[in-house]
Amino acid sequence: EIVLTQSPGTLSLSPGERATLSCRASQSVSSSYLAWYQQKPGQAPRLLIYGASSRATGIPDRFSGSGSGTDFTLTISRLEPEDFAVYYCQQYGSSSWTFGQGTKVEIK
Amino acid sequence: EVQLVESGGGLVQPGGSLRLSCAASGFTFSSYWMSWVRQAPGKGLEWVANIKQDGSEKYYVDSVKGRFTISRDNAKNSLYLQMNSLRAEDTAVYYCAREKRDPYSQGAHYMDVWGKGTTVTVSS
Numbered sequence: 001e002i003v004l005t006q007s008p009g010t011l012s013l014s015p016g017e018r019a020t021l022s023c024r025a026s027q028s029v030s031s032s033y034l035a036w037y038q039q040k041p042g043q044a045p046r047l048l049i050y051g052a053s054s055r056a057t058g059i060p061d062r063f064s065g066s067g068s069g070t071d072f073t074l075t076i077s078r079l080e081p082e083d084f085a086v087y088y089c090q091q092y093g094s095s096s097w098t099f100g101q102g103t104k105v106e107i108k
Numbered sequence: 109e110v111q112l113v114e115s116g117g118g119l120v121q122p123g124g125s126l127r128l129s130c131a132a133s134g135f136t137f138s139s140y141w142m143s144w145v146r147q148a149p150g151k152g153l154e155w156v157a158n159i160k161q162d163g164s165e166k167y168y169v170d171s172v173k174g175r176f177t178i179s180r181d182n183a184k185n186s187l188y189l190q191m192n193s194l195r196a197e198d199t200a201v202y203y204c205a206r207e208k209r210d211p212y213s214q215g216a217h218y219m220d221v222w223g224k225g226t227t228v229t230v231s232s
Contacts, residue, residue: 035218037153044203044222045145045153051216088153092217095167097143097155 002027002093006100012108019076021103023089028069033092036065036074039102040085048087049074079105110134110221112204117226124194124230130187130204130223138162138182141207143219144189146200146228154200157189158207172198194230201225 003026013019023034031052037045047056049065052072062077076083084107089100116128128144143158157168157178166178177190187204206221 032214032216035216037219039153044224045219046222047218047220050208050210050218050220051213054213054216056218056220090153090218095165096169097145097158097219099153099155102152 001096002029002091002098004089004091004098004100006087006089006103008103009101010104010106012106013079014108015079015081017079019074019079019083019105021074021076021087021105023067023072023074023100025070025072025091029072029091029093031068034065034067034072035090037088037090038083038085039088045088076105081107110206112206112221112223114202114204114223114226117202117228119229119231120194121232122195122230125190125192126194126228128189128191128202128204128226128228130189132185132187132206135206135221137180137185141209142180142187143205143207144178144187145203145205145219145222146198147203147225148197148200151200156202159187191228194228196230199228199230201227 005024007022034052036049039045053065064075086102086104111133113131144156159166159178175193179188203225204223205219208220210216
């Protein structure tokens with residue numbers, strides 16, 4: 001089973017700052033199978049990025065994804081107040097799905 | 109509007125059973141793999157099970173194998189999760205999610221539609 005490790009656990013930033021979130025896989029992951037989700041308290045997860053770098057419908061272009069192999073990154077270029085949330089990476093492999101443990105982006 | 113609505117959660121004693129349902133609308137349900145994903149209180153997301161469009165393939169996370177059964181009724185646009193021998197560690201919000209396997213994006217796999225979830229509490 002592929003394990004996804006996200007870092008940092010918590011990111012404390014101010015609105016307008018840049019956020020860089022990391023997702024590292026224990027084995028190589030196909031970029032096609034790597035996605036990122038945003039979750040706010042009391043809400044379901046929302047798809048942000050699929051295929052490691054493609055933005056989902058309606059996602060602002062301040063969100064971008066990159067990476068390949070075992071190292072993937074979600075970047076939020078300039079944080080808006082509504083971006084403070086928990087972010088999860090996810091991969092598909094061997095007929096199953098795994099999620100990272102999440103990175104919380106909080107207001108500094 | 110594309111929508112998934114879960115139901116069937118509640119309080120159940122350890123060892124008990126519960127059946128969750130997920131009603132789909134706004135899309136051709138029979139064309140998609142579907143998944144259940146859960147989230148324990150204050151914890152991260154954990155994939156539980158998924159099922160192929162025609163129900164011919166089903167997969168489970170190891171921790172629920174032999175206890176949970178995923179099924180679907182395409183005529184009713186509904187997804188189900190039968191949960192038996194429930195344990196305290198099964199306490200979570202359970203989400204159903206649509207899997208997209210996108211042949212136009214280099215075969216990208218992701219979950220693009222989620223329900224709001226239903227809460228399962230296993231406690232005596």
